[in-house]
Amino acid sequence: MSTPTPLSALYQTVVQEELGLVASFDEQGDVVFKHPDMGIMYFSLSDSDPEFLRLVYPSFVQADELELTREQFLEVINVVNNRCKAIKLTLPQEEAGRPARVSASVESFVAGPDTLPNLALLRAIVARCVSAVRHGAHELVKQSMELKQGN
Numbered sequence: 001m002s003t004p005t006p007l008s009a010l011y012q013t014v015v016q017e018e019l020g021l022v023a024s025f026d027e028q029g030d031v032v033f034k035h036p037d038m039g040i041m042y043f044s045l046s047d048s049d050p051e052f053l054r055l056v057y058p059s060f061v062q063a064d065e066l067e068l069t070r071e072q073f074l075e076v077i078n079v080v081n082n083r084c085k086a087i088k089l090t091l092p093q094e095e096a097g098r099p100a101r102v103s104a105s106v107e108s109f110v111a112g113p114d115t116l117p118n119l120a121l122l123r124a125i126v127a128r129c130v131s132a133v134r135h136g137a138h139e140l141v142k143q144s145m146e147l148k149q150g151n
Contacts, residue, residue, distance in 0.1 A: 005029060007050045007116060011043045014122045019130065038134060044105075051111035053122075057133045059101035066144040070094070076143045077102060080136055086129070087136030104136045 004012065004025055011031040015023035023033040032042040044054040063073035070091075077089045086106045094100045106129045110117040 005045075005047050007045050007047055010116060010119060010122065011045060014119070014126050015043075018123050018126045035130065035134075038137065041130070041133070050116050051109050051113060053106070053108050053110045053117065053129070055106045055129045055133060057104040057137060059103055060137060061140070062099045062101045064099060066141065067148060068144055070100075072147060073102070073144070076140060076147055079143050080139045084132070084136045084139055086132040087139075089136060089140060102140065104133045104140075106132050 008025050008029050008031055012023045012025070015021055015031060015033050019033070019035075021033045021035065023031050026032050026042070028044075029047070030042045030044050032040065035041050038057060039060070041055065041057050044056050046052065063070050066073070068076065074091060077091055081087065081089055086108070088105045088107060089102055090105070091102045092100045110121060110125070
């Protein structure tokens with residue numbers, strides 16, 4: 001994306017000024033940044049739905065890396081989704097020869113319909129959104145270890 005939209009520029013400003021991280025735009029207009037503890041994250045943005053916030057930590061772990069079956073992994077994902085505030089862990093269907101990896105996200109409406117979010121609001125919540133994703137990812141690993149120890 002060569003020219004940022006007002007929406008993507010808003011999120012870039014918030015990431016850079018509130019989190020102190022370099023943020024760039026991808027081809028879809030999403031705002032991408034590298035968190036020092038977790039790696040690549042991005043705000044998935046749509047100019048046709050500017051009031052919707054989605055922070056994504058994509059494809060960060062797969063079941064076999066945690067020595068779990070897919071069924072056990074789905075059980076742990078469900079536990080984390082039910083216990084942790086704001087987090088949404090998702091596991092896509094596996095493709096032939098390629099295990100699925102779980103992604104974490106925080107999703108919310110942060111403005112009225114067809115309205116850009118308020119800069120002050122985004123500044124106030126961005127660190128907590130990142131914290132919720134980090135907590136959800138940590139809980140996924142923790143619950144996986146507890147499940148393995150219990151079996």
